[in-house]
Amino acid sequence: MTQALLMRYLLWPLVKFLGAFIVVQAIVAAMNWVERRLLGLIQARLGPNRVGWHGLLQIVADPIKFLLKEDIVPSSSEKVAYFLGPMLPLIPTFMVYCLIPFGPPPMFIAARVNVALLLVLALTSTGVYGIILGGWASNNKYSLMGGLRSAAQMVSYEVPFGLSIVGVLMICGSLDLVRIVDYQANNAWNLFPQIVAFFIFFVSMNAENNRTPFDLPEAESELVAGYHTEYSAMKFAFFMLAEYSAMIVNSCLVTLLFLGGWTMAIDGKGLTTQQLVSMGVLGGIIGLAIFLTKMMFFMFVYIWFRATFPRFRFDQLMDLGWKWMIPLALGNIVVTGVFVLIGQERLMYWIGLATLGAIGFHIFRKPVPAVKAKTAHEVAHAS
Amino acid sequence: MFDVHEMEINFGPQHPSTHGVLRVLLSVDGERIINAKPVIGYLHRGTEKLFEHMAYPQCVPHTDRMDYVASATNNLGFVEAVEKLMGVTAQIPKRAQLMRVILSELQRISSHLLWLATHAIDIGAMTPFFYCFREREQILDLFENYCGARLTLNCMRIGGMPDDLPPGWLDDLEEFTGKFDAAVDEYESLLTNNRIWKRRTVGIGVISPEEAIEWGVTGPPLRGSGVNWDLRKALPYECYSELDFEVPLGINGDTYDRYLCRMAEMRQSNRILKQCIPMINATPAGDIKAKISRVVRPPEGEVYHSIESPKGELGYYIIADGKSTNAYRCHVRPPSFVNLQALPAMAKGHLVADLVALIGTIDIVLGEVDR
Amino acid sequence: MRVEHPKPRWTDRFLLLDLFEGLKTTFYELFQPKVTVRYPEERLEPADRFRGMFKFSYDRCIACKLCAQACPIDIIYIDVHDEQREVDGKMKKLKVLDRYDIDVKRCMFCALCEEACPTKPKSIWLTTKTYELASYDRNDLYFNMQELEYWDERPRYTGLPEENAPTQLEGQKMLTGGHE
Numbered sequence A: 001m002t003q004a005l006l007m008r009y010l011l012w013p014l015v016k017f018l019g020a021f022i023v024v025q026a027i028v029a030a031m032n033w034v035e036r037r038l039l040g041l042i043q044a045r046l047g048p049n050r051v052g053w054h055g056l057l058q059i060v061a062d063p064i065k066f067l068l069k070e071d072i073v074p075s076s077s078e079k080v081a082y083f084l085g086p087m088l089p090l091i092p093t094f095m096v097y098c099l100i101p102f103g104p105p106p107m108f109i110a111a112r113v114n115v116a117l118l119l120v121l122a123l124t125s126t127g128v129y130g131i132i133l134g135g136w137a138s139n140n141k142y143s144l145m146g147g148l149r150s151a152a153q154m155v156s157y158e159v160p161f162g163l164s165i166v167g168v169l170m171i172c173g174s175l176d177l178v179r180i181v182d183y184q185a186n187n188a189w190n191l192f193p194q195i196v197a198f199f200i201f202f203v204s205m206n207a208e209n210n211r212t213p214f215d216l217p218e219a220e221s222e223l224v225a226g227y228h229t230e231y232s233a234m235k236f237a238f239f240m241l242a243e244y245s246a247m248i249v250n251s252c253l254v255t256l257l258f259l260g261g262w263t264m265a266i267d268g269k270g271l272t273t274q275q276l277v278s279m280g281v282l283g284g285i286i287g288l289a290i291f292l293t294k295m296m297f298f299m300f301v302y303i304w305f306r307a308t309f310p311r312f313r314f315d316q317l318m319d320l321g322w323k324w325m326i327p328l329a330l331g332n333i334v335v336t337g338v339f340v341l342i343g344q345e346r347l348m349y350w351i352g353l354a355t356l357g358a359i360g361f362h363i364f365r366k367p368v369p370a371v372k373a374k375t376a377h378e379v380a381h382a383s
Numbered sequence B: 001m002f003d004v005h006e007m008e009i010n011f012g013p014q015h016p017s018t019h020g021v022l023r024v025l026l027s028v029d030g031e032r033i034i035n036a037k038p039v040i041g042y043l044h045r046g047t048e049k050l051f052e053h054m055a056y057p058q059c060v061p062h063t064d065r066m067d068y069v070a071s072a073t074n075n076l077g078f079v080e081a082v083e084k085l086m087g088v089t090a091q092i093p094k095r096a097q098l099m100r101v102i103l104s105e106l107q108r109i110s111s112h113l114l115w116l117a118t119h120a121i122d123i124g125a126m127t128p129f130f131y132c133f134r135e136r137e138q139i140l141d142l143f144e145n146y147c148g149a150r151l152t153l154n155c156m157r158i159g160g161m162p163d164d165l166p167p168g169w170l171d172d173l174e175e176f177t178g179k180f181d182a183a184v185d186e187y188e189s190l191l192t193n194n195r196i197w198k199r200r201t202v203g204i205g206v207i208s209p210e211e212a213i214e215w216g217v218t219g220p221p222l223r224g225s226g227v228n229w230d231l232r233k234a235l236p237y238e239c240y241s242e243l244d245f246e247v248p249l250g251i252n253g254d255t256y257d258r259y260l261c262r263m264a265e266m267r268q269s270n271r272i273l274k275q276c277i278p279m280i281n282a283t284p285a286g287d288i289k290a291k292i293s294r295v296v297r298p299p300e301g302e303v304y305h306s307i308e309s310p311k312g313e314l315g316y317y318i319i320a321d322g323k324s325t326n327a328y329r330c331h332v333r334p335p336s337f338v339n340l341q342a343l344p345a346m347a348k349g350h351l352v353a354d355l356v357a358l359i360g361t362i363d364i365v366l367g368e369v370d371r
Numbered sequence C: 001m002r003v004e005h006p007k008p009r010w011t012d013r014f015l016l017l018d019l020f021e022g023l024k025t026t027f028y029e030l031f032q033p034k035v036t037v038r039y040p041e042e043r044l045e046p047a048d049r050f051r052g053m054f055k056f057s058y059d060r061c062i063a064c065k066l067c068a069q070a071c072p073i074d075i076i077y078i079d080v081h082d083e084q085r086e087v088d089g090k091m092k093k094l095k096v097l098d099r100y101d102i103d104v105k106r107c108m109f110c111a112l113c114e115e116a117c118p119t120k121p122k123s124i125w126l127t128t129k130t131y132e133l134a135s136y137d138r139n140d141l142y143f144n145m146q147e148l149e150y151w152d153e154r155p156r157y158t159g160l161p162e163e164n165a166p167t168q169l170e171g172q173k174m175l176t177g178g179h180e
Helices: A002-042 A058-068 A079-087 A090-096 A116-124 A127-137 A141-172 A177-186 A195-208 A233-258 A273-278 A281-308 A314-341 A345-365 B047-051 B056-064 B071-086 B094-123 B127-147 B169-191 B195-201 B209-215 B220-224 B255-281 B335-340 B343-347 B352-362 B366-370 C010-014 C017-030 C066-070 C112-116 C145-149
Strands: A264-266 A269-271 A380-382 B007-011 B023-029 B032-039 B301-309 B312-320 B329-333 C042-044 C076-087 C090-103
Touching (some): A002 A233, A002 A281, A002 C017, A090 A116, A116 A177, A116 A233, A127 A141, A141 A177, A141 A195, A141 A314, A141 B007, A177 A233, A177 A273, A195 A233, A195 A314, A269 A273, A273 A281, A281 C017, A314 A345, A345 C017, B007 B352, B023 B352, B047 B056, B056 C112, B071 B312, B094 B127, B094 B169, B094 B195, B094 B255, B094 B352, B169 C017, B195 B352, B209 B220, B220 B255, B335 B366, C010 C017, C066 C076, C066 C112, C090 C145
Antiparallel strands (some): A380 C042, B007 B023, B301 B312, C076 C090
């Protein structure tokens, strides 16, 4: 009996957590290569392509380099805080993996909690402490400014981040991520009725992760490297690890909340959770694949944004957060409330669809200014 | 209770966005700049003193190294000054004049491309950097085909040009000019309408026309403030008076207007290049040098001659003693150096992030500032 | 001509079209051909007039020192002595070159020496299409007359570790040129 309980509540979740951990860490390592390669391809160059086939061994080479580099500790730094800095943001992001369902339950979720969403928000918001500590403890003016920027940014964007979810909750009526996904499978993706919330969530998510156009804390051209200026070797890698892990967590969240998670169904037709569960192991794998595809799309969007946008200025960022995002999120709650009250959720779907359609129409209306550059092979004489 | 004091930051000389070795002593209150003081001299090479010990033709390669991203215009300014001193300006053949115009307009485009690349990457948009360099590379290929060097060209001689255009060069140029407008459209699609770019540049570092004239600012920063002063129009040299082009002027004198001005200037330069191709085809091949003695020994006197370099008014002041083959004194008026002195006034009250945008918008090259 | 400020419509601003415009450009570029040259597997062929490593011809040189005079940084060192020599059955006074050294590490490749050279064809020229001049020792870049004349046979840069690279000829400096 105790053995069965132990199995059910300790060992099995632990195995699942480790599985998720390993998979996510692999994705993080791969993302390093994917990001550089994609940025390269977007920017008319090739990106890392020397180590292994298409540079794929870069995934291995980078961690080895980080491990072998000299670990420099500035003599004037605050030692304890300096060491704590890179580690603090890692722990909560790792813990979040327990709560995220990567596929149809019960197989792909380490711990199903009925307030999972709240817990995820609570845990991810602690990531900022490490950055502030690290920035302050480095005893470097640029680091300090980076840390301060980061603190202000994360605290401000935590509010619209949380508020944007409320609309989803009002429609779905649950904080349990599995039930939110099921609701979407039985109706439609929350992206359509909650397009404003999706926009706010996505913007705040970029801001939370210090990604372009909100990468002020590590703005290279302004603050050299921001809060991790003084960090080297594995400590720097920890910051990177935390950043990419948080990116993955947020991509998972946006997939679960707005894009129907591992399901691929509208109005209960298609690959719903029941459908996938009934298919057994195959269904699980299909669900996982759908989920990872959606998640990777958002990771791609992160990189795409980084390649495209300039950086906001610090005060403009706060301006955007407090004067636009928060009122917009509150307005979204009110509007959603009204629609839910009069029982016209369906109408919201059409509004969302119309907005997306309008954007799509306008995007394809104007052609891209095509530049036909000479390729390397046209100018080079291969020897 | 609290001791309030400003934070002093050494912005540079080793910093990703100081365009070389500019050092700015910043006093900041939080992120707001109270005072910004540029400290220069880290790249001082004594070029002016070197000129006093060199024969005039030998100075030309040294002028390359002042504004090293726009060496053709540096060459042009120097050789024209010496020609003016010798009084042979009128003897320069038409073909040589057109070649000089083509090279300096290509150089203007390439310098502006480099400016756009670094300015955009300073503000955080990293992709225009690579697109700009893609097109700049084609310009450098043209330079390489003409004179054999890509960056430090040494492509002009006192009294004319060193070589005639190689066969097929004008076709390459025509191909480039045909494609280039689309390339500018592409950069603009990433930046001009972008609301983040606009937020970062509109209203940043405003210089009023009066202030701009008082500071002695020239080039795109001056025209961005709406002052119609382009030496190609105001004091035409070479055959610019025969060419049809317009001088883009800004409205508000902020960073965004200077950006728009330079983008428009690239299009105008391209327009000039397109006009030059049929004109140069009409001139006899090989007629590229005025008949002057190989030993350059100008008569006693002094001259100030300035041209419109990509960054502003580039002037050379030369005193000749009439006996020797080297200048008694040669002073350079570099546009970057003069434009840089507007930085403290522009930066005051802005944030640290804006300083980066401002350094970019002035478009300094430290080789020219320090000489 | 005043520059034109873009004036987007409010609908365009509302739908974030300015941002999507940039995203579209970058997405389009993702699938465009790339301009990178994968050196050293691929190499660019320098232009015909490309100013690269020097080449010197002892036979053509008439020891007039014009190149040394033209050099803006005085890195060409020439020593000459006069000699009586029989040419076409007559005794003639000839200039004989003892030393012709170029301190290539200080050279700025302005090609003024080539321009000054009065012989036809030139006895000093830079159009050798060679740009791989890097060296581990700065003294390797000081070239004397013989080295300036005979450097073609040297192996070019391959990107391989040194033990795998073709062995260099004995008694010659490592100078890697773009020669076929």
